Amino acid sequence: MVKKRYSVGAIAIVCAMFGFMVASPAWTADFPEKGKTVTLIIPQEAGGAPDVGGRLLASGLEKELGVPVVVVNKPGASTQIGLSQLVKSKPDGYTFAAVTFPTSLSYLDPKRKAGYDRKNFQPLGMHVLDANVIAVKYDSPYKSIKDLVAAAKKAPKTVTASVGVRNDDHFTALQFEKAAGIQFAHVTFPGGMAPALVQVVAGKIDVFCGNVGDMRSVVKNNQVRILGVLDDERSQFFPDAPTMEEQGYKIYMSSSRGYVLPAGTPKPVVDVLANAIKKVLSSDDHKKRIADMTLALRYMSPEQFGKHWEDFEAQIIELSKLIKD
Amino acid sequence: MLRIHQVSALLFMAASGYMMWEAWELEYYTPVGPGAGFFPFWLGVILGAMSLIWLVQLSRPAGKPEEGRFLPDFKGRIQIAATIAALVLTALLLDLLGFQLTMFLFLIFMLLFLGKQPIWMSLIISAIGSVGVFYVFGKFLDVRLPLSSLSLLNKLGL
Amino acid sequence: MEAVQNLLMGFSVALTPMNLLMAFVGSILGTLIGVLPGIGPAAGSAMLIPLTFSMDPTGAIIMLTALFYGTQYGGTITSVLLNVPGEAASVVTCLDGYQMAKQGRAGVALSVAAVGSFIGGTFATICLVFAAGPLSRWALEFGPVEFFSLLLLGISLLMGLAGKSMIKALMMGVFGLALAMVGTDPTKGVPRFTFGVMELLDGIGFIPIIMGLFGLAELLENAEKSLAQTVLAKMSSLIPTRQDVRDSAGAIVRGSLIGTALGLIPGITNSASSFLAYIAERKSSKHPERFGTGMIQGVAGPETANNAHANGALIPLFTLGIPASPTIAVIMGAFLMHGLIPGPFLFKEHPALAWGVIASFCIGNVMLLILNLPLIGMWVKVLKIPYGILCAVIMGFLILGSYSVSNSAFDILVMTIFGVIGYLLRKLEFPLAPVVLTLILGPMMERSLKQSLEISQGSFLIFLKSPLAVVFLVLTALVLLLPSLKFFRRSKEAISGEEPV
Incomplete structure (x- = not known):
């Protein structure tokens, strides 16, 4: 005691x-x-x-x-x-x-x-608005959004696109599909874009739905080409990449x-x-x-x-x- | 001993039943492959089947577990229960009392009452383990362990 | 021999006093963060990135990468001494490492692990220097289809982990898979087995589970007797015997190969690597039944593999500029924040930095070896601490470790619950290794299967279209069928009256 x-x-x-x-x-x-x-x-x-x-x-x-x-x-x-x-x-x-x-x-x-x-x-x-992009592998046959839409229209649900679960990448794909009247085969990558980007570079997946922020090294190293940016202005980092708006699709998405x-x-x-x-x-x-x-x-x-x-x-x-x- | 094994097998079967039931509420198959409920359902089925096999094995002479006490003696049981209770309390009190105080009390309990260590030793180790760890994590690792959510304790820096 | 020249140039950069110091600081911090439970390599490097802003980029990257692979050394220590896995990749080391410690061979286990880690890490670095190109092509072979087939092969090896009872091992395998189901479904995000608890929406944390199943369960078992018992284990040698060296040599070679090869594949975690290395050791051993009782191979193989994995996983970052895992993504962030863009262009634009960092991997691994070997003598003294104190310290470790993974008190509860489950399962003589194996592989498997079928829009034929996948599937079939053939042959013998089953 x-x-x-x-x-x-x-x-x-x-x-x-x-x-x-x-x-x-x-x-x-x-x-x-x-x-x-x-x-x-x-x-x-x-x-x-x-x-x-x-x-x-x-x-x-x-x-x-x-x-x-x-x-x-x-x-x-x-x-x-x-x-x-x-x-x-x-x-x-x-x-x-x-x-x-x-x-x-x-x-x-x-x-x-x-x-x-x-x-x-x-x-x-x-603080930050990281606009979404639609990108493909550097040697992809799709040279522009137009090519991509044409291919997807010809054979619906065969062109594969990386998405997440209800995230900005997912909404990017949905919005683009609706605006262009096409359908991709969605391939879901829960938990981060890194694995999806690898698969696009490896050529296992056709279209990468991601953000400008993911693009620096893969664009610099000629692994990936940006087809469209979902913003109302071109990205300061990739002034050569056209916006979707310029290409006739008024769609906007970002990670804000x-x-x-x-x-x-x-x-x-x-x-x-x-x-x-x-x-x-x-x-x-x-x-x-x-x-x-x-x-x-x-x-x-x-x-x-x-x-x-x-x-x-x-x-x-x-x-x-x-x-x- | 055998009885405990049999009860465990039944518990596993109950778990498998729960899995199947819960999985049934989820989508079983989609146009592009298995849905959310596909794997849980079949895992439940397999687990149930295996538990049944185990139960049958137990009733055969070759499958009988070795005899012996399953539960430890009274003192052991108290020690195990006290340890678990202390951990649960720690988890529940951590955000309320803050890391330093909770950890200090936990360590004192473990050292003094279960470890039977001298009091000065217990105090020193508990202080290092609580306040010391708090400062090391905060200063060098940039990880802030929780402070108390009670304003009185919070004002004291705990 | 352009590579050799480049490497020599790299050494001239890495061997400057400042960069040596950076590698040294990184190694020490990595070891410490490895010892601390809960804080892993990703979080560790993330917290240091802001501190490196004012540094020279080469030095900063050297320090951060050294920290990253240094954690693989530190993680071993608590696994062996306390049965508490310091990092996810060191769980499997608990199985035989802790048994060795109980037999007074903790020093041997740690020495072999340190040497194995050194060889594994250096091997992967050499691969980066001389064969980066072909290796990264191999990395890119792995899409969801190949990935799934490989994981199927991994899971089929589960049988190899069975102890006395096959059915118990299989039940535990299914239990691990069931745990992996908790969270949200990987394609639609539907909550699954979350009991309405928000903390479970991302699944049950892996670290709290293994800390409970191994660390706490062991403690509870010890608590059956008086906690005031004197010491945990007696101490004997620190230096491996000739027999130990002979036993672990093969394991280190296999671990280096497995770790490097799997490290290259984007998405494979290093805990998977170390686990598969462990199974490889068991499969190739003449005495698979002795694993789990303190076999040196069971420490050497996995510990080598996880270091080879850590350095191997950096290869795609250097050759392709893509992060193979979230942890590597943090390292990549460090590059970017210093205005450097990893990838082939790095070698053209900043050759001194690129090769300097690669050379520093060799230096860092040497430092870690030199740093770790003498410390072993100090670490094993931990076991001399009276158990009444040690057990409180371990508990503190468990609380801190499970809490700091995601700063959540809920994880302490998870750890406690799994401690109780682990304790009961051990008393019922269930093996715990299969739970961990399927818990690691399960989520990856479900995800990659669904991704494969999303690519093919529901057709399973996609698995037959990839030659690599077919190879893995055939191997899986062999693994599953061979033992049952043996089993049938044996039961025939039994029927003919040799011995009862």
């Missing part, structure tokens, strides 16, 4: 000691308070493009806000795990999260029981990445964070880093980003109807 009481006392002392060491007497009314930490939840695994982009932003924000900005990866369930945690966190500005559209729109699928929707978030700004707060965060706090993000994104160093990753920086203010989100959601709801169950 004596021994037990001893240990409880010891624990208390140790706890108290650490308490004294770390506690700080900060009480500034402004956001962010000195001594506090801002947490950025990245709902994807460490190492992917969303993670690296987020970490770049976090290091810039530290200088801008003057408090530590810690990145925590909470991957899983198409960003649902991390976003659920954000929704549950206190709307005080000390926790914000990265979102990637259309992945983070998984809440639109009732089967996935996300338990939140757009109204649970306060948009904070957009931005940042969100839980809904109900006070307006002044939102403004402080949004301005800091804007500042970081407009620095030359950040611009260069993002461009090195072959990502197109596209800043949007909270309002613009909210609008973009709404439009994206409407587009995905429309396109989801094309998925046959």
